[in-house]
Amino acid sequence: MIPELGHFALALALALSLAQSILGLVGAQRRDARLMAATGPLATGILIATAGAFAALVWCFVVNDTTVSNVVQNSHSAKPLLYKISGSWGSHEGSMILWVLILALCGGAVAGFGGNLPSTLQARVQAVLALIGVGFLAFILATSNPFDRVWPPKPDGEGLNPILQDPGLAFHPPLLYLGYVGFAVTFAFAVAALIEGRVDAAWGRWVRPWALAAWSFLTLGIALGSWWAYYELGWGGYWFWDPVENASLLPWLAGCALLHSAVVVEKREALKTWTVFLALLAFGLSLLGTFLVRSGVLTSVHAFANDPERGVFILILLGIYIGGAFLLFAWRAAAMTPTGVFAPLSREGALVLNNLLLCSLAAVVLIGTLYPMFADLLLKEKISVGPPFFNTATLPLAVPLVLAMAAGPLMPWKRARLWPVLQRLWWAALLGLGAFLLCLAIEGIRIGPALGFAAAAWAIAAAFADVADRIALFSRPQAAWARARGLPRAAWGGALGHAGLGVMILGLAGMGLATDKLALLKPGEHAEIGGYTYTLRGIEDVRGANFTARQAIVEVTRDGAPVVTMTPQKRNFPVARMTTSEAAIHTNWLADLYVVLGEERDGGAVLRIHHNPLAPWIWLGAAIMALGGGISLSDRRVRISAPAAKAAKAAARA
Amino acid sequence: MTKKRRRLWVLVLCAVGLGSATALTLTAFQDNLVFFRSPSDIAREAPPPDRAFRLGGLVEPGSVARETAPDGKPAARFRVTDGPNAISVTYVGVLPDLFREGQGVVTLGKLGPDGVFRASEVLARHDETYMPPEVADALKKAGHWNPVQGGAPPAATWNTLEPARQPGATEPARRGGS
Numbered sequence: 001m002i003p004e005l006g007h008f009a010l011a012l013a014l015a016l017s018l019a020q021s022i023l024g025l026v027g028a029q030r031r032d033a034r035l036m037a038a039t040g041p042l043a044t045g046i047l048i049a050t051a052g053a054f055a056a057l058v059w060c061f062v063v064n065d066t067t068v069s070n071v072v073q074n075s076h077s078a079k080p081l082l083y084k085i086s087g088s089w090g091s092h093e094g095s096m097i098l099w100v101l102i103l104a105l106c107g108g109a110v111a112g113f114g115g116n117l118p119s120t121l122q123a124r125v126q127a128v129l130a131l132i133g134v135g136f137l138a139f140i141l142a143t144s145n146p147f148d149r150v151w152p153p154k155p156d157g158e159g160l161n162p163i164l165q166d167p168g169l170a171f172h173p174p175l176l177y178l179g180y181v182g183f184a185v186t187f188a189f190a191v192a193a194l195i196e197g198r199v200d201a202a203w204g205r206w207v208r209p210w211a212l213a214a215w216s217f218l219t220l221g222i223a224l225g226s227w228w229a230y231y232e233l234g235w236g237g238y239w240f241w242d243p244v245e246n247a248s249l250l251p252w253l254a255g256c257a258l259l260h261s262a263v264v265v266e267k268r269e270a271l272k273t274w275t276v277f278l279a280l281l282a283f284g285l286s287l288l289g290t291f292l293v294r295s296g297v298l299t300s301v302h303a304f305a306n307d308p309e310r311g312v313f314i315l316i317l318l319g320i321y322i323g324g325a326f327l328l329f330a331w332r333a334a335a336m337t338p339t340g341v342f343a344p345l346s347r348e349g350a351l352v353l354n355n356l357l358l359c360s361l362a363a364v365v366l367i368g369t370l371y372p373m374f375a376d377l378l379l380k381e382k383i384s385v386g387p388p389f390f391n392t393a394t395l396p397l398a399v400p401l402v403l404a405m406a407a408g409p410l411m412p413w414k415r416a417r418l419w420p421v422l423q424r425l426w427w428a429a430l431l432g433l434g435a436f437l438l439c440l441a442i443e444g445i446r447i448g449p450a451l452g453f454a455a456a457a458w459a460i461a462a463a464f465a466d467v468a469d470r471i472a473l474f475s476r477p478q479a480a481w482a483r484a485r486g487l488p489r490a491a492w493g494g495a496l497g498h499a500g501l502g503v504m505i506l507g508l509a510g511m512g513l514a515t516d517k518l519a520l521l522k523p524g525e526h527a528e529i530g531g532y533t534y535t536l537r538g539i540e541d542v543r544g545a546n547f548t549a550r551q552a553i554v555e556v557t558r559d560g561a562p563v564v565t566m567t568p569q570k571r572n573f574p575v576a577r578m579t580t581s582e583a584a585i586h587t588n589w590l591a592d593l594y595v596v597l598g599e600e601r602d603g604g605a606v607l608r609i610h611h612n613p614l615a616p617w618i619w620l621g622a623a624i625m626a627l628g629g630g631i632s633l634s635d636r637r638v639r640i641s642a643p644a645a646k647a648a649k650a651a652a653r654a
Numbered sequence: 655m656t657k658k659r660r661r662l663w664v665l666v667l668c669a670v671g672l673g674s675a676t677a678l679t680l681t682a683f684q685d686n687l688v689f690f691r692s693p694s695d696i697a698r699e700a701p702p703p704d705r706a707f708r709l710g711g712l713v714e715p716g717s718v719a720r721e722t723a724p725d726g727k728p729a730a731r732f733r734v735t736d737g738p739n740a741i742s743v744t745y746v747g748v749l750p751d752l753f754r755e756g757q758g759v760v761t762l763g764k765l766g767p768d769g770v771f772r773a774s775e776v777l778a779r780h781d782e783t784y785m786p787p788e789v790a791d792a793l794k795k796a797g798h799w800n801p802v803q804g805g806a807p808p809a810a811t812w813n814t815l816e817p818a819r820q821p822g823a824t825e826p827a828r829r830g831g832s
Contacts, residue, residue: 344663356667360675367679382690382788384708386762389686393678518727518747570751579751598728598748601720606728608748 003068003147006056010141013049013100016042017133024127028120028195036119039126043107046133050104054088054097057146061088067153070094070146076159076575078546086170087160092294092310093146095173099290100136102174102181103129110185117206124192125185132184135317143310159575162547168228176221176248180286182214183255187283187325190276194328197335199272204265207279209633211259214282216629218252223622234581234596236516236610238618241390246369247289253362254282257355264351268413271348272336274355280329284322285362291318292369343415350408357401364393402455402505405498406462410469424469428461443513452509459502463495493632497625504621510591510614522604530611532593533557537565539605547571549582552597552605556586568597568607587616688762692792693739701765709743709771710760710789711736718755734759734771736789737796741765745773758789 020042027035060068061084064077074091075084083090089098107129114122140146163169189207193199225248230238239245258278264271291314342348368385375383406428410421436454443449468474470491471483519527519534526535537553549569556563566584573580586593592615598606689707701707717733717740729746732755743761753759753776763773 341660344660344667352664352667356671360671363672363675364679368682371683382791384688384690385683386686386688389682392686393682396678397675520722520726520728581751596748599720601728606748 002056002059003065003149006053006060007145007147009049009052009056010097010137010145010147013046013053013104014134014137014141016046016049017130017137020046020130021127021134024123024130028123028127031120033119036123039123040111042130043104043111043126046130047104047108050097050101054101057094057097058085058088060147061085064157066155066157067149067151068146069148069150072150072154072157074160075157076546077156078575079160079165080545082167082170083160083165089173090160090164090169091146093140093144095177096136096140096144097146098174099177099181100133100140102177103133103136103184106181106185107133110188114206118202121189121192121196121203124195125188128188128191129184132188132321135321139310139313139317143313159546159573162571162573162576162578163232163580166228166232168224168232172221172224172228174221175217175224179214179216179218179221179248179255180251180289182210182217183251183258183279183283183286185210186214186258186279190279191325191328193276193336194325194332197332199265199276199336201266201269204262204267204269204275207275208259208262208266211255211262211279211282212629212633215252215255215259216626216633218248218255219622219626219629222248222252223619223626226622227619230615231583231585232580234583234608236514236583236594236596236608236612238511238615241368241385241387243369244293246365247292250285250362250366250369251282251289253358253365254278254285257358257362258282260351260354260358264348268342268348270342271352271355273333276333276336277329278355278359280322280325281359284318284325285366287314287318287321291315342413345411345418346416347408347411347413349416350404350411353404354401354408357397357404361394361397361401364397365390368393399451399455402459402501405501406458406465409466409494409498410462424465425462428458428465431461432458439509446513449509449512452505452512456502456506456509459505460499463499463502466498467492467495488635490632490635493628493630493635495628496631497628500621500624500626500628502621503617503624507614507616507618507621510617511612514610514612514615516608516610518598518606518608520601520604520606522602525604527607527609529609530591530593530613531558532563532611534566534595534607534609536605536607539600542569544571546575547573550597550600552595552607554584554595554607556593564593566593566595568595570597589616590614592616690760690788692736692789692796693734693741694736694792694796696741696765697739700769703765703767706762706764706774708760708762708788709734709741709773710758711740711792712789713753713755713757713759714740715755734761736792739796741771742769743771743773745776747776749776760789 020039023035023042024039026032027038057070059065060071061075062081064075064084065071070091070093074094075087079087088094107126110117110122110125110129114125117125186207189203189210193203222245225245226238229240230236258275258281261271261275261278265275291311294310294314368389371385372383375381406425407421410424432454435457436450439446439450439453467484467487470487471480473480515529517527517529521527521534521536523536523538526533528534533556535555535557537555539550539552542549542551549571551567551569554566554568556566564586566586568584569582571580571582572578581596581598584595590613592610592612594610594612594615596608596610598608600606689701691701691707691709693709693711696709711734714733714735717731719731721729721731723729723746727746728748729744730749731742731744733740733742735741743763745761745763760777761771761773762775762777763771765771
């Protein structure tokens with residue numbers, strides 16, 4: 001009964017979305033206040049219906065209803081409750097339900113917080129969001145209904161892929177989807193603005209927080225996924241330039257450009273067309289990501305259950321939404337005239353440079369990701385594009401980006417001179433040079449990591465210089481505290497975000513110095529790496545909730561002093577008939593000690609030992625970036641959407 | 655600054671950005687594209703020894719030998735087959751959890767002058783029922799598997815030493831593009 005109710009709720013949500021999109025567009029066109037007033041309650045209705053469907057699905061998983069084929073394929077009664085719940089969005093069908101639920105949440109939020117939005121804009125945004133919902137609900141109902149029954153019921157489910165049974169991965173999809181779908185809102189705002197033919201500062205003030213929220217969630221989602229790959233896959237790496245990873249990086253890059261150019265629209269009413277274009281692009285890349293992951297057109301290390309029929313459906317949706325939006329853009333974009341004029345060397349100019357570099361990066365990653373598909377289709381050649389390509393192609397773009405990122409926030413709007421900026425950054429540059437030389441002195445000729453350390457020092461120091469300059473820390477230290485409290489949170493958030501990127505680069509540079517070692521050890525024998533001695537004490541059997549495992553006991557010492565005992569495991573999941581490696585990781589924040597248990601032979605065990613300097617800082621940096629986004633979101637001028645008073649604006653300067 | 659000049663600046667910057675991105679992509683493509691080759695492809699035309707490529711097929715049953723490299727590292731030796739042809743592979747490192755005899759495998763490495771493929775990477779998959787699409791394609795080309803008839807045949811039923819006795823092997827393996 002419950003699954004049928006869930007199915008019905010989905011159909012109801014589809015009908016309501018269809019009504020919403022028609023009423024919203026027609027109502028806004030005719031300026032019919034009654035029709036436009038219906039969009040709020042309809043958005044709530046869609047939210048209730050999709051939440052009902054989602055709750056029904058979670059219920060099926062929690063009670064392990066084996067008459068539902070999705071549960072049979074992805075769950076098992078012996079699974080811990082957390083993974084039963086997360087299993088509901090672990091499968092393709094379930095993840096699509098989560099997708100539309102988050103979309104409905106966004107619609108509800110626009111209705112809830114958008115009271116002071118012009119009513120036609122509000123109605124059109126709701127209509128576009130509902131239109132996206134129509135496509136995805138139709139997709140779910142037509143090709144991937146999670147409530148399909150099986151008869152006769154199976155005695156128990158087949159289990160969730162054991163490497164997906166992990167707290168990191170339980171929350172990775174929701175965060176990622178919050179990011180992807182958040183860009184649906186900026187997309188809806190962009191399309192509504194194109195229909196209205198008007199983009200102004202108020203529009204920028206609305207789009208920026210949505211872009212910022214989506215970007216922050218996406219940052220967290222990507223970081224969580226990368227962290228999961230690091231500790232769960234046991235390869236010792238954190239980013240593989242895999243198509244599925246790139247699919248999430250592309251909207252991140254476009255969204256990062258969007259949130260920067262939205263600042264220019266809000267502050268200076270310039271770059272309007274460009275910002276609208278980026279809003280369309282960010283969501284387009286999100287949809288493309290969904291298509292790449294769900295259709296399986298690209299070979300990925302993450303083999304998802306996929307199906308070409310679904311791929312075609314998503315491709316059609318992608319064509320309709322993105323093709324339609326860009327047609328609208330081509331038709332209407334000329335109507336939006338910029339008012340703010342600026343010199344090339346100015347805050348606006350720096351933000352344009354940022355946008356160009358981020359978009360070039362996105363283009364390079366996109367080409368590298370899609371090229372194998374086109375090569376297969378057109379040239380009939382099986383090709384893969386691996387990390388060497390991405391590393392060589394993105395580095396030359398990332399270097400100027402980091403260089404300019406430091407100078408941008410120190411430049412005034414409209415017109416800037418380079419000299420005062422350099423004056424405030426010389427010590428950051430000196431610090432970067434120091435880090436470069438220090439790395440060369442300690443590690444020998446390793447240009448890549450040395451450059452990374454220099455970039456990290458430069459970015460972090462420049463973020464500090466930015467804040468110090470705003471609160472006049474050095475020129476008038478006695479007033480600095482008062483000024484720091486008065487500094488708008490957007491300025492704090494921006495500086496923190498930039499510093500977070502610096503911290504992440506620090507981790508990346510550290511990982512550039514990572515070393516690893518393979519050793520076949522018998523109990524009592526030891527291996528040395530990175531100044532630590534790893535001694536194998538023994539191998540034993542252990543038993544978990546739904547697996548049995550072989551576990552090596554590895555004692556780690558440094559200069560004879562015991563550090564930690566590590567227990568890498570090789571787990572065997574009988575239900576899924578799978579074996580996984582569970583890496584043992586010990587971090588002291590300066591480095592990760594990382595041990596993986598390989599096969600056993602000749603009375604010993606093969607251990608793969610990694611020494612990963614500064615590894616945790618990669619994800620910590622990403623978390624700081626997301627935190628910066630969050631702080632920026634809590635800014636007063638986001639909460640109060642009335643145009644800020646002139647005085648407040650002058651004080652903000654952000 | 656006039657509007658016209660500003661627009662010119664933006665256009666110039668865009669052109670520079672796009673141009674540099676294109677140039678970067680093309681130069682990086684030149685050195686870093688990795689081609690996929692099946693054992694039959696290699697038998698027909700050996701790739702140059704200094705170029706890395708991916709070799710895929712099924713792990714020939716009974717061919718896996720685990721050994722220890724001279725420097726004490728664990729190593730493995732196995733053969734990758736697509737039916738008519740097989741290539742010997744050596745790999746120093748820990749084989750992934752899902753590496754099994756008779757299952758699909760993709761390896762990255764270089765072909766030595768002695769015809770032995772030295773793998774630097776053996777790709778792991780999340781799922782044991784997953785067949786890498788390139789491998790599936792290579793098997794189809796070698797005439798060993800018609801997907802219409804269901805899943806891939808168990809590799810144990812193949813005998814690469816007597817290809818003539820195989821059902822599909824009498825048909826000459828088609829050349830797959832270039």
